[in-house]
Amino acid sequence: MIKFSASLPFDRRLAPQDIRGSMAHAAMLAACGIITAEEAEAIQAGLQEIAAELKEGRFPFELEDEDIHMNIEKRLTEKIGAAGGKLHTARSRNDQVALDLHLFLMEEIREIDKMVADLQEVFLELARKFMGVVLPGYTHLQRAQPVLFSHHLLAYFWMLQRDRERLAGAYRRADLMPLGAGALSGTSFPIDRRMVAASLGFTRLYENSMDAVSDRDYIVEFLSCAALLMAHLSRLSEELILWSSAEFGFIELDDAYTTGSSMMPQKKNPDVAELARGKTGRVYGSLMALLTVLKGLPLTYNKDLQEDKEGLFDTVDTLKALLPLMGEMLLTMRINRPRMEAAAQDDFACATDLADYLVRRGVAFREAHRIVGELIACAEKAGLKLKELTPEVRRRFHPALGEEIGHLLDPLAVVKARSCRGGTAPEAVQEQLRLAEQALQDQNKLFQQTTNPA
Numbered sequence: 001m002i003k004f005s006a007s008l009p010f011d012r013r014l015a016p017q018d019i020r021g022s023m024a025h026a027a028m029l030a031a032c033g034i035i036t037a038e039e040a041e042a043i044q045a046g047l048q049e050i051a052a053e054l055k056e057g058r059f060p061f062e063l064e065d066e067d068i069h070m071n072i073e074k075r076l077t078e079k080i081g082a083a084g085g086k087l088h089t090a091r092s093r094n095d096q097v098a099l100d101l102h103l104f105l106m107e108e109i110r111e112i113d114k115m116v117a118d119l120q121e122v123f124l125e126l127a128r129k130f131m132g133v134v135l136p137g138y139t140h141l142q143r144a145q146p147v148l149f150s151h152h153l154l155a156y157f158w159m160l161q162r163d164r165e166r167l168a169g170a171y172r173r174a175d176l177m178p179l180g181a182g183a184l185s186g187t188s189f190p191i192d193r194r195m196v197a198a199s200l201g202f203t204r205l206y207e208n209s210m211d212a213v214s215d216r217d218y219i220v221e222f223l224s225c226a227a228l229l230m231a232h233l234s235r236l237s238e239e240l241i242l243w244s245s246a247e248f249g250f251i252e253l254d255d256a257y258t259t260g261s262s263m264m265p266q267k268k269n270p271d272v273a274e275l276a277r278g279k280t281g282r283v284y285g286s287l288m289a290l291l292t293v294l295k296g297l298p299l300t301y302n303k304d305l306q307e308d309k310e311g312l313f314d315t316v317d318t319l320k321a322l323l324p325l326m327g328e329m330l331l332t333m334r335i336n337r338p339r340m341e342a343a344a345q346d347d348f349a350c351a352t353d354l355a356d357y358l359v360r361r362g363v364a365f366r367e368a369h370r371i372v373g374e375l376i377a378c379a380e381k382a383g384l385k386l387k388e389l390t391p392e393v394r395r396r397f398h399p400a401l402g403e404e405i406g407h408l409l410d411p412l413a414v415v416k417a418r419s420c421r422g423g424t425a426p427e428a429v430q431e432q433l434r435l436a437e438q439a440l441q442d443q444n445k446l447f448q449q450t451t452n453p454a
C-alpha cells in the first residue's frame with residue numbers, strides 16, 4: 001500500500017517549489033499574527049537547511065511519508081521542534097500541492113517559451129541563408145508547384161508563433177494562487193492571500209476554494225499546447241526524414257544527429273527526427289491520460305489527482321530535451337541545392353502557370369485547366385517534356401500555346417509570379433521574413449509582460 005500510494009518517487013522534484021511556497025506561507029502567517037515572528041524565522045531557517053540537504057543529496061527521504069510535502073514538513077519538525085508543527089496552520093496538502101504545481105508549471109512555461117523562441121530564430125536564420133533556393137512544393141506528397149525553400153521553412157516559424165501564443169494563454173490561466181483554500185472550504189484564520197500571491201509572483205487568486213483544490217485545467221491546457229507543439233515538430237521531423245532519404249536526397253543531416261546501423265555500413269539514420277516523431281505519441285498520451293483522470297471526478301480533491309504529475313514532468317522533460325536538439329540539427333543540416341532544383345525543373349511546375357496564361361488570354365479557368373491537362377497527357381504519351389513539344393503540336397490545343405512560352409516553363413519564373421502577400425515570390429518572402437522578425441520581437445515583449453506584470 002505504501003509503495004502503491006506514495007508520490008514521493010516522482011514529486012520530489014517539486015521540493016524547490018514546496019520550500020518556496022512554505023517560506024511565503026510562513027511569512028504571511030507571521031505578518032497576520034497567526035504565528036510569532038520568531039516561529040516564522042525558525043521555520044525559514046529550517047527550510048533553508050532542508051533546501052541545502054536536498055541540493056547536496058543528504059535529505060533522508062522516507063517513502064512512508066507519502067510525498068515530498070510531508071517529507072519536508074516532518075524533517076522541519078525534526079530540526080526545529082514545535083515551531084515546525086505550526087507551518088501547516090491554515091493550510092492543507094490539497095492547496096499546498098496545487099500551489100507547488102502552479103509554481104512549477106509557470107517556471108517551466110517560461111523556459112519552454114524561450115526555447116521555442118530560439119527555435120524560431122533558427123528558422124529565420126535558415127530562411128535568410130537559403131533565400132533563392134527552389135524546390136518542389138507538394139500536395140498529396142506529389143510534386144505540385146515550385147516554392148522557395150525559405151518559404152517552406154518559414155511555414156514552421158508561424159506554427160511555432162501560434163504555439164507561443166497558446167503557451168502565453170496557458171501561462172495566464174496557470175497564474176492563479178490557490179493557497180488559502182485549505183482542504184476544500186477555506187480557513188477560519190485571518191490569512192492574507194494577496195500577500196502570498198504577490199511574494200510568489202502570482203497576479204490572481206482563485207475565487208473559489210473548491211475550484212482551487214480541484215482544478216487541473218492549467219495542466220491540461222499546457223499538455224494540449226505541448227501536444228500541438230509536438231505535432232509541429234513531428235511533421236517537420238517527417239519532412240527531414242523524407243528529404244534525407246536517397247529517394248529525395250534534398251538534405252544531409254549532420255553525423256552528430258544521426259546514427260549508423262550495426263549491420264549496414266552505408267546507413268545514416270535520422271534518429272533525432274525519428275525520436276521527435278515517436279515521442280509525440282507519449283506527449284499525446286499524457287494529455288489523454290489527464291483528461292481521462294479528470295472526467296467524472298467529483299469535487300474536490302480525490303487521490304486520482306496525484307496522477308497529474310508524471311505525465312506533466314515527462315512532457316516538460318521531453319520538450320526541453322528536444323527543442324534545443326531540433327535547432328542544432330537544423331542549423332547543421334546541409335542542403336543539396338542541385339537535387340532540389342532538378343526536382344523543381346520537372347514540367348509539373350508550370351502547369352498552373354500555363355493555365356493562368358490562357359486565362360489572361362480570355363479563356364475561363366476551368367477550360368484552361370482542361371486544355372493544359374490534355375497538353376500534358378499528350379506530352380506524357382509521347383515520352384516528352386512540355387518544353388520539348390513543338391509550337392505546332394502545342395497550337396493544336398490552343399492557338400495561344402503556339403506562341404513563345406519558354407519563360408512560363410522556368411520554375412524560378414513560376415515562383416516569382418507568386419507575388420501576392422503570403423506567396424512564395426522572393427519579394428513576398430522577404431516581406432514575410434520582415435513580418436516574422438517583428439512578430440518574434442512582439443511575442444517576446446508580450447510574454448515578458450504576461451509573466452512579469454510588475
Ligand code: ARG
Binds near residue numbers: 007011093303306
Ligand atoms: N500526494 C498527494 C498528491 O500528490 C498529495 C495530496 C494529498 N492530499 C490528501 N488529502 N491525501 O496529490
